[in-house]
Amino acid sequence: MRRIAAALILTITLSSCQSVPVQGIQAKWQKAVHPCLPVEPWGLVWSPDSKKLAYLLDSGAADALIVVDLQTRSSTHLIDISSVGLEQWSPDGSRILLHTHIGRASLIDADGSDMTYLPEILANSRTAWFPDSSHIAYLNLPESDFPQLFILDIETEVATQIISGGPFFNFVVSPDGKRIAFERPSDSVENGYDLMVANTDGSNIRQVATALSNGDLAWSPDGRQLAFLSSDDRTLNVVATDGTGLNQLTTDATSNFGWLADSTGLIMIKATGYPPDESIIRVSLDGSNSSLTTFHYEYDPALSPDGTKVAYLSSDQGLGDVYVMNVDGSNKVQLTHNTGYKSCIDWPF
Numbered sequence: 001m002r003r004i005a006a007a008l009i010l011t012i013t014l015s016s017c018q019s020v021p022v023q024g025i026q027a028k029w030q031k032a033v034h035p036c037l038p039v040e041p042w043g044l045v046w047s048p049d050s051k052k053l054a055y056l057l058d059s060g061a062a063d064a065l066i067v068v069d070l071q072t073r074s075s076t077h078l079i080d081i082s083s084v085g086l087e088q089w090s091p092d093g094s095r096i097l098l099h100t101h102i103g104r105a106s107l108i109d110a111d112g113s114d115m116t117y118l119p120e121i122l123a124n125s126r127t128a129w130f131p132d133s134s135h136i137a138y139l140n141l142p143e144s145d146f147p148q149l150f151i152l153d154i155e156t157e158v159a160t161q162i163i164s165g166g167p168f169f170n171f172v173v174s175p176d177g178k179r180i181a182f183e184r185p186s187d188s189v190e191n192g193y194d195l196m197v198a199n200t201d202g203s204n205i206r207q208v209a210t211a212l213s214n215g216d217l218a219w220s221p222d223g224r225q226l227a228f229l230s231s232d233d234r235t236l237n238v239v240a241t242d243g244t245g246l247n248q249l250t251t252d253a254t255s256n257f258g259w260l261a262d263s264t265g266l267i268m269i270k271a272t273g274y275p276p277d278e279s280i281i282r283v284s285l286d287g288s289n290s291s292l293t294t295f296h297y298e299y300d301p302a303l304s305p306d307g308t309k310v311a312y313l314s315s316d317q318g319l320g321d322v323y324v325m326n327v328d329g330s331n332k333v334q335l336t337h338n339t340g341y342k343s344c345i346d347w348p349f
Contacts, residue, residue, distance in 0.1 A: 038340025041066075041322050042300065043086040044311045047110075048093055050304040053311050053335070055322055056083055065098070067110065068335050070324060075335075078112030084123050090133040097136070099123035105138075107154070120152055120159045126170065130200075131177040137200075139168060149182060151200065163202045169193065172217040172226075173200070179241070181226055183214045195228055197241055208243040211235075222263040229253055236268060238285060249287050257283075258303040267292075267307045267327055280310060280327050293329025303327075317341070 040058040047053070051071060057064040062080040069076075082101040089096050095107045095116075105121035108114070120140070121127065126147075127138045134154060139147040146167030152159045162180065171182035180200050186192035193214040198205040208226065215229030225245075227238050236253035239246040249266070256269040265284045272279070278301055280292040301312040311324045319338040325331055 036339040036342045036344040038319050038338055040320055041313060041336055042320075043083075044300060044302040044313070044322065045086040045089055045096065046302060046304045046311065047089050048091050048305055050306040050309060052093075053322070053324065054086060054089065054096055056086060065096075065108065065112075068322075070333075073333075073335070076112070078110075079108060079115065081106075081108075081115075087127055088129055091129050091131050092133040094133065097127060097129075099125075116154075118152065118154075118157075120150070120157070128171065128173045130173055131175060135177075137162070137171065137173055137180060139171070149180070162200065163198060163205065169214045170217050172219050174219050174241075175221055175223045179223075181208075181217055181219060181241075183211070183217070183228075186210050195226065195239070197226075206243070208241060209237065209239045209246055211237070216257070218257065218259055218266075220259050220263040221261055224263070227257065227259065227266055229257070236266070236283065238266075247285070247287065249283050249285070250281075250289060256301055256303065258305070258307055260307040261305075267303055269301050269303070269310070278312070280329070282327075292327050293325075295325075295329065298323070 037059065041055050042058060043056040045054045053068045053070060055066055057066055063083045064080050065078040067076045067078060084099045084101055087097040087099060093110060095109055097105060097107055099105050100123060103123045105118040105123060107116040107118060121138045122140055125138045125140055127136055129136055136152045136154065138150055138152065140150055148166050149162040149168050149171060150159045151162055169183040171180055173180050178200060179197055181195065181197045183193045183195055186194045189210050193211050194207050195209040195211065196205060197208050211228060211230040213230050218227045225238055225240055227236065229236055234253050235251050236249045236257060238249060252270055253268055254270050257266050259266055265282060268281045268283050270279045270281060277294055277296050278298055279294045281289050282292055283289045298312045298314045301310050303310055308327060309324055310327055313320050314323050319340045321338050322335040324333050324335060
């Protein structure tokens with residue numbers, strides 16, 4: 001009873017201190033109890049096995065790089081770094097590529113034990129890992145105004161230009177690491193873009209399709225097809241890597257899509273309205289599609305590599321938190337609990 005009475009007295013004391021200046025111990029309590037500073041999670045990146053999720057946590061100073069094990073629900077704080085964004089996890093799961101405020105890319109071991117500076121790769125350059133995790137393809141501006149394609153050998157730190165000319169835009173490395181698909185201004189369609197495929201040594205360059213505008217690319221896991229987005233008319237298209245079988249799958253696509261693991265279709269996320277409603281749609285290769293789920297007040301969705309889950313940020317409670325769920329909307333899990341919802345006490349008084 002004494003503890004309950006004391007708690008009631010403290011509650012009444014604190015509530016009475018909100019608008020009237022007080023002295024002594026009450027003044028210390030009034031100063032010591034306050035809302036915790038909110039944090040802002042961003043930059044969701046999946047591990048290649050779809051079992052872990054990395055994200056950055058902005059607390060107003062440096063960003064904390066966090067990795068969550070989705071099986072154990074445990075979080076690991078890898079490092080505090082001034083970053084402009086996460087990029088990709090290496091295919092072998094050992095390292096994470098990120099871009100820093102110093103204007104260059106860096107690699108950090110997935111356990112946070114070591115960080116390697118990559119001065120050749122400019123921050124925010126498009127990048128793509130090779131399947132053996134030994135090389136990274138990237139776009140840079142060497143001595144011209146046009147983005148050029150390079151491959152960096154991580155061990156030797158030697159960068160090699162793949163194809164001369166340009167400019168080049170989006171690109172993706174094939175699952176076997178032997179070919180690269182890229183977009184460049186079209187030779188035949190005004191203001192259009194040609195989708196090209198070449199060997200990674202720059203040989204055997206060939207055109208496979210033309211789009212009205214450039215957009216994201218995705219190579220099918222079996223290596224036989226390419227999905228590409230024409231951003232102006234929002235069409236999602238699929239074509240065989242030899243240029244045959246061009247098929248427009250949908251006309252209301254957004255930039256967030258990925259292949260199913262068995263290459264039989266794609267998962268696409270469509271945003272409508274503002275604040276956006278995000279719809280997750282399964283698209284078959286014959287153009288038929290089915291809506292899996294719709295979620296509200298969420299943003300920055302990221303599809304898992306195996307096409308079974310989506311991670312996203314939600315601020316429906318007023319502050320941002322990280323969530324993950326199955327692509328059909330089931331098994332929704334909140335991974336973070338923003339500190340801004342809590343009250344903090346400065347100690348000692």
